[in-house]
Amino acid sequence: MRKTDAFFKLIGLCLLAGILVAGVLFPVAGAAGMASNTASETVDSMSVELANVPPPLVTTITDSAGSPIATLYDQYRIPTATNQINDAMRWALISVEDKRFLDHHGVDWQGTLRAALSNGAGGETQGASTLDQQYVKNYLINVIYRNDEVGQRKAQEQSLARKIKEARIAIQLETKMDKDQVLTSYLNVVEFSRKIYGIGAAAQSYFNTTPEKLTVTQAALLAGMVNNPPYYDPWNHPQRATERRNLVLDRMVENQKLAAKDAERLKAEPLGVVPDGPSKPPSNCTGAGPENGFFCQYVQDYLLTNGMTKEDLYTGGYTIRTTMDQNANHLAKVSAETQVKKNQKNVANTLSLVRPGKDRHEVVALAANRDYGTDSTKGQTTYALPSDVSNVTGAGSSYKIFTTASALEQHKVGIYSTIQTPQSYVSKVFIGGFKPGCPAVAQGTWAYCLQNYGEGNYGPQMSLQQALATSPNTGFVILEEQAGLGPILDMSRRLGMRNTMASNSANGGNVDPKNPRPEYNMPQQKFYGPGGISRNGLGAFTLGVSPTSGLELANVAATIVSGGVWCPPTPLKQITDRDGKPVSPIHEAPCEQAVPAGLANSLAVGMSKDIEAGGTAHGAVPPGWNRPTMGKTGTTDVSGSGAFVAAVPQMAGAAMVFRPDYPIGGLIDGGPGNVTAVPGTGDGNMFGGKTPARTWFGAMAPLLANQPVVPLPPSDPAYER
Template sequence: MARKVVRSLPFHRAVVRFAAFIGVAAVTGLVASGMAIPFIHLTGVAAKSGAEAMDELPLDLDMGELSQTTRILDVHGKVITTLYDQNRSYKALDQISPNMPKALLAIEDSRFYEHGAMDLKGTLRALLRNSASESGSVQGGSSITQQLVKTTLVYSADTDEERAAATEKSTARKIRELRYAIWLEENHDKDWILERYLNAAYFGDSAYGVQAAAKHYFGADASDLTWGQASMLAGMVKNPTGYDPTDFPDATIARRNLVLERLVQVGDLPRADAEKVKASTLGLHVQDSRNGCFGSSAEFFCDYALRWLLADKSLGETEAERWRLLQTGGLTIRTTLDSSFQKAAQKSVSRHVSPTNNAVGALAMVEPGTGMVKALAQSRPMGENRKKGESYLNYLVPKEYGDANGFQAGSTFKVFVGAAAIEKGFPLRQEIKSPEKKTFNQASFANCPGEGTFNPNPYPVGNSTTSGNKNLYTGTRESVNTFYVQLEQFTGVCAPYALAKKMGVHLTDPAHERFPSFTLGPIDVSPLEMAEAYATFGARGKHCDSRPVTQIVGPDGKTMKEYPASCQQVMRTGTADAMNDILRGVLQPGGFGQKLALSVPSAGKTGTTNSNRAVWFNGYTPKLATASMIAGADYEGHWVTLNGQRLRGGYVASASGSTVAGPMWADAMRAIDGKLGSANFVRPGAGVINGKGIKIPKVEGLSVAKATARLKAAGFKPVVGKRVKSRWKAGTVVGTVPASRAIKGATVEMLISKWRG
C-alpha cells in the first residue's frame, strides 16, 4: 500500500469514549433524527454517560485463529483433497496483489487510513444521504474495522443465541461492535486489520478470504489479481450472494464497474485503464474446491487416513477436538499414497468387479520395510445411491477404521503356520503324508501354555487340490489342507496365532480365533491387514505397522507431527527368506499362480474360503505387497457364493484365488512393476533348509523289523507305509518318507517293496 501506516491516536480516555458515544448515536440514527443535538452542549454529561456505557462492555475481543483449509497430499505432493469448515488459505498482506486492498478500500472505506475505529464523517454523510433518499436505497457507513468486528463475532458464535446476538438489528449490537472496534484500533495497526479483513471476508460460493476467492473464481493466486479481478472481488463483500458471478453475472459486472469508478475517483487507477477493464468480461475460470474425501481420486484411502488421524490422541483430547483441528487448522497432511499406484489399483478393481455386482473387489498395497500404504481401491464407490452400488463402508481396512467386518482369508493364513514351523526348525524338504481326507482329534493340537486343551471333537479336513507326500514347497505351492493341518500339529496353535498378530493381523479375541482350523483362515480380516502381513516377508521378517500419513505441517510451514515407520523384527531373516523361496513357487511353473508372474521377482499365496464366498491372492515383491480379494456380498451385506456369478471380469463357474482374485492382482501389479525395481529375494541358507532335522539312517534292503529298530534308535517313530515297485526283495524296506532329514520324534513312513527286481 502506498498510504502511510498509522495507529489510532492515543486520545484521552474520556475524549475517546465521548467520541464513541457520539458515533454510536450517529450509527443508531439519533444524530440524523436530531434527538442527540440538544444535548451536545452538555459535553460533561455526555462524556460521563458515554464513559459509563462503554465501561460496561468487554475490554477486548478474542480474535482467535481464522479457520483455514487443510490440504491432504499424496507422497509426491499432489493434492488429493481439501478439508474445511470455511474454505480459506491465509495470506499476509504483502502476499496479496496491491490491487486488491486498493479496490476494497475504494468501495468500502476510502478513509480507512485516516480515521479511527469509526469514520464519523462517512457515517454522518451516509445517514444524511439515506434520510434524503426517495428511492429507499441505503448506504452503509461501517468502517473496515467495524465490519471485521461483526464478521469475527458471527464466525466465533457457537450457539444459536450467540449468532442471533451477532446479527440482530439493535443499538446494543452497534455499541458492542464499536467498543470492540476501538479496542482493535488501539491494539493493532491498520495493516494488520486490513490483512485480517481480507482473509476473513466471505466472497460467496464457499470461498472465504481473498486467496480462496482468487483460486475459486479465476484459478489465480491472490498475489496475481488484476484490476478487473480485484474489483470484482471487492464488490462482492457487500452482498456475496447477490453479486455471485456464477449466478448473477450482469449484476456482478455492474458492481465491478462501480468499484473501478471509485478507484478512478480516489486516484488509484487512471480513467483509461478503468474504461478498458469495464469493456472486458469477468474472465471467470471457476474451480470448485472439494471438501472431504467424497469424489476424490482416492476416496477410501482418504477416509482411512482421516479416521487413522482421529485415533491419534496427541491431536486433541476428544475426537471432536481432533476433527476440528483437521477441518479448520490449515494443515498440510502428507500421506503415503502414490497416485500412480492408486490409479493402477482402481483401474484393475473396476475392470474386474462392477459396483452393482453381488460382490466386492478390493486391493490394498503396502510397502515392505516402511508400512507405507501406497494404495487402497475397492469396487463400490463412496456414496449412498444403492442403484449405483455406492457404499460408505470401507471394505479395505480393519473394522475400527472402516466399519466393515472383513472377510474370511482362506488358505492365505497357511503362511503363518509355515513360518512358525520354520522358526521351530522344521526342515523345508521334510515330507508329510497328506491324504485327500483326514480326520483329526482337536485335542491333539497344543494350545497356549495355561489355556488348557481343545475339545476332543473330530475335525475332518479334505483337500481340494492334490494329495500325497508333501513338503513345505509342494504343500504350499499346491495349497494342501491336510499337509498344513498336520504341520499345525507340529507348531501348535499358539505360535502361528501369535506370529500372525505380530505381522499385522488384528486378532483380539483368542477364544473365537485361536483354534485348530486357524491355518485354513476362517477368521474375518481386511485386505490391508493381509497386505501388511505379507509385506513382513518382503522385508525379510521386519514387520512395520501400516501408516497412511507421514507428516502434518502447520499453517506456518513448520512440522507439527511426524509419523515415522514403526517396525520390529518378528521372525528370523532366514525364516522370511525361506518363506519367500517357498512362496515364489506359487508364481513359477507348477504353481497355481504361474500365469500371474510379473517381470520382476515376486511371490504370493492363493486363498479360497468355504462355499467360494471369498477368494484371495496375496502377492508381493521386495518393494510392494498387494492383497487382492473378491468376496460375494449383496448390498445388504449378506455373504453369497461367487460361483455362478457374472462379474465384470467374466462369468465365474467356480471361484478360486488363482483364477478370480489373481488376475485382478496381476493387472494392478503389471501396470506398475516398472516402478518396483529389480530387487530379488535372498536364498535361504542350508541351516534354514535343514532346520533342526537330523539325518534319517539308511534302511534300504532291511527287513521291516530291523528298519524299525534302526529308526527308533535314531529317535524317530517308524510306521509301515505303502508298497512300491522296486528292485529290492519283496517285503523289505526300500526307502522312507521323509527321505533324508526330519525332526527328532517325527513319524517316518517305511516304503515296502512289492517284489524282487
C-alpha cells in the same frame, strides 16, 4: 412514522452514539467502571484470540514426489499477502465499505453519528462499521465461532454491548496493525459465498485468476459481495450482482479512484464469472479422482485413527506428503481393472502394495477395479475397499500363514518336516459344521469335519513347504490342533492383522436383526479363539473365513520379508504446517520384532513354491518372471472370494476379489475382464491363483521391471525340521 416518534428515536440514537463513544473511550466509576474494566479484559482476551487463532486453511495431500492429489477443507481459502492485492481490489473495497478507512483509527465517529442521524430521521438506512470493525465481526463469525451458531449470533446481534466490544477491539487493532495489514487481514477472512473465503480463493473460484490480476469490474463484483454474499451470488442472482457491482463502480468514482466515463463503460461489461458455478477443488478425497481416491481415503483414516481430529485436518492448512507412488498406484489400478471391469455388479477386485523395511512399511499403492467417487451408477464408491476390513467372506487359505508361523515358533514343525494330509478329517478339538461326505463319526457330535478340495489331489502326507504350495485343508487343521488357536490368533495380530482381528464383524457380522447373535459382536480375536463361542475355538480360522483387510494382508507379507519386523502400514512421508515447518501431529505405533528373523526368513522360504509347478498360483505367473517370490493363495467356500498375498524383497502386496454388496454366493472367473458374481447363492470357480494372482503379477511385473532380482533370505536351520 409519526414525527414525534421519529424525533424521540433520533434523540435516542444520538444518545446511543454518545454512549458508544463514552463506553469505548472513557470507563466510568462505580459499578459501571467495574463493568467497563471487565469489558476491557474481554477485549484484551478477544484481541489475543484474533492474533492467535489462525483462520482455517486448506490441507493439501500430495504423492511421494510432492505433486498434489487432493485438498481437504472446511473453508476454501488461499492466503494472500499485501503485495499480491492490486489497487483495483483495494480501492473497490474501501470505496464501497469504508471510504474514510485511511483517516480513522478503527472507528469512524463521523460515520457513526451520520448513520445515527439518518436512520433516526427515517431516511435511508446506513451502516457505520469500519473495515476494522467488519474484520472483527467476520473473524468472530468465520474463524472463532465458525462451528458455534450461538457465538455467531452474538457476534452479529444489534446491541450496544456488542458494538462497544467490537469498536474497542477495532481501536486496539489499529495500535498493533498498520492499514495495509488490516485491509489484507480483512480480505483473507471475509466470505464470498459457497465455502469460498478470502480474496485469493475468490479470485480463483470466480475468475480463474489471482488477486494481483483482477480487473476493475472483477474487483468491484467481489467488493460488492462482502455485504451479503448469498444475496449477491452472481450465479444464483446475476441481476442483483450486476447492480451491486455497478454501485461499487459509482462509489469508486465518488472516491476519485475511477473516472466517470470509465465507470459507465465498465458497467456495460458482463459479469465474466466462470460458467456453471465457482471453479474450486472438491473439499474431500473425491478430489483425488477415481484412481487416487482410495489412497487419499486411507491417509485421512490413518490420521484420524492416530490422533488427529477432523477439525484440525480440514482447517490446519497442512501439506501432507504421502508415500503413494503414482506409477505403482496406476499400475495397480490398471491391473485390477484389467481383471474385473469397473462397473461389474457385485465384484470388487483390490490390490494393496507395501514397501518392506525394518524401520518403515510404506504403503505405495491402494487400488480397486471400481473407481473412487460418489456416482454409484458408474460403479463408483467411497468405501475404503482396499484398506478397510471390507472383504467379509475372508481371504481363504492365505490364513494358513498364521498357523504355519505359530507352529514354527513353537517348534511343532519345520518347513521341511512331513505333515499329515488325509483326504478328510474330523477334529474333535474344534467346533464346526457338518458337510456331506464326512465320516459318520461326525454326525450328531460337536466336531469339525472337513475334507480337501477335489478327489485324489493330495497324498496322505507331504512336507510343510509342499503343503503351503498345494494347500490341503486337513493338514493345516491338524497343525492348528497342535499349535492351538490362541497362539495362532495372536500370531495373526503380531504379523499384521491388527485392525482385522479387532473388528467385530465375524462371519459378516450380525446380519439378521430379527435374530440377534451377540457373539457376532465379539472382536474376531475372541470370536474364533478359545472361550469365544467354543471352548477350544473355531477350527475354520486357518481356512480364512473371517473378514479381512487387503492392506493388512499385504503388510503381513511385508513383515515376513522384513525379517519379522512389523511396522504400521504408513501412508505418510512428511507433514508440514501452514508455515512450511515439519510437524508430527499424530502418534504412529513403533515398529516391533513380531517374530524372530530366522522364523520369518524360514517362513518366506517355506512359501516360495506357490508360483512354481504344482503350486496353486503357478498358472498366473507371467512369462519371464524369474524373481524368488514368497506367496500364498486363498479361496473361500463356494468360491465366494479369493486372495493372493505375496512378496519379493523389494515389494509386498495382496490382491483380493470378493462380493462387496451381497456376500453370499460364488464368483465366476471367465478370464481377464470376464469375472462375474453367481446369481443367487450357487458355487463359483474362483481361486486365489486366478484373478487375484493375475492382478498381483499384472502390477508387479512392470513395476519391478528395471529393478534387480534379489533372492529371498536363507532359512534358519532351527525352523527347517
